[in-house]
Amino acid sequence: AQSVAQPEDQVNVAEGNPLTVKCTYSVSGNPYLFWYVQYPNRGLQFLLKYITGDNLVKGSYGFEAEFNKSQTSFHLKKPSALVSDSALYFCAVRTNSNSGYALNFGKGTSLLVTP
Amino acid sequence: EAGVTQSPTHLIKTRGQQVTLRCSPISGHTSVYWYQQALGLGLQFLLWYDEGEERNRGNFPPRFSGRQFPNYSSELNVNALELEDSALYLCASSLRLIRSYEQYFGPGTRLTVT
Numbered sequence: 001a002q003s004v005a006q007p008e009d010q011v012n013v014a015e016g017n018p019l020t021v022k023c024t025y026s027v028s029g030n031p032y033l034f035w036y037v038q039y040p041n042r043g044l045q046f047l048l049k050y051i052t053g054d055n056l057v058k059g060s061y062g063f064e065a066e067f068n069k070s071q072t073s074f075h076l077k078k079p080s081a082l083v084s085d086s087a088l089y090f091c092a093v094r095t096n097s098n099s100g101y102a103l104n105f106g107k108g109t110s111l112l113v114t115p
Numbered sequence: 116e117a118g119v120t121q122s123p124t125h126l127i128k129t130r131g132q133q134v135t136l137r138c139s140p141i142s143g144h145t146s147v148y149w150y151q152q153a154l155g156l157g158l159q160f161l162l163w164y165d166e167g168e169e170r171n172r173g174n175f176p177p178r179f180s181g182r183q184f185p186n187y188s189s190e191l192n193v194n195a196l197e198l199e200d201s202a203l204y205l206c207a208s209s210l211r212l213i214r215s216y217e218q219y220f221g222p223g224t225r226l227t228v229t
Contacts, residue, residue, distance in 0.1 A: 043220040102160040
């Protein structure tokens with residue numbers, strides 16, 4: 001089964017510092033990986049995806065993610081955190097055709113950026 | 116371009132009642148997905164519709180059902196509501212049946228069952 005794990009419930013970082021939100025995956029075949037962000041009482045917003053190609057994927061709002069096949073990881077990163085980045089972040093993997101290409105989500109990581 | 120829209124925003128129902136949630140996908144998107152985000156359970160896949168047909172469903176009982184209309188909008192119906200159905204219900208749409216395409220989410224409908 002395709003699955004992802006987010007080992008941290010919460011990540012705290014000071015504004016201006018780099019941030020990393022961790023995600024590891026377990027898939028059969030090629031992984032289709034996604035990051036989404038959820039602000040309070042809102043739906044999910046797409047940040048970026050890895051399908052194939054360069055291991056460093058650039059996305060919205062200055063976020064990027066590094067795909068590492070040997071470590072089966074897809075960590076989300078940003079060079080300089082903003083207070084407005086505080087939100088809930090979800091890593092997700094696309095299921096295969098038998099499951100209709102739905103997304104399997106990690107449990108989420110709450111990011112808190114302090115001034 | 117308008118995003119995915121959902122209605123209503125909030126809903127309060129009593130245990131045993133029935134509820135219908137609505138979703139309009141982004142123009143041009145034919146696939147609609149429904150997810151449940153319940154406290155402590157994370158995001159779970161409910162149903163997937165494409166081109167008017169139910170293509171797959173997650174691990175939910177049959178009282179969760181829905182349909183997709185010719186204009187690709189969708190309804191989620193939940194019968195015989197239970198307290199544990201209280202959750203944020205998210206609808207997402209994507210372009211066609213292509214695995215690499217991302218899904219775009221609506222703001223959700225917050226259902227409270229008392």
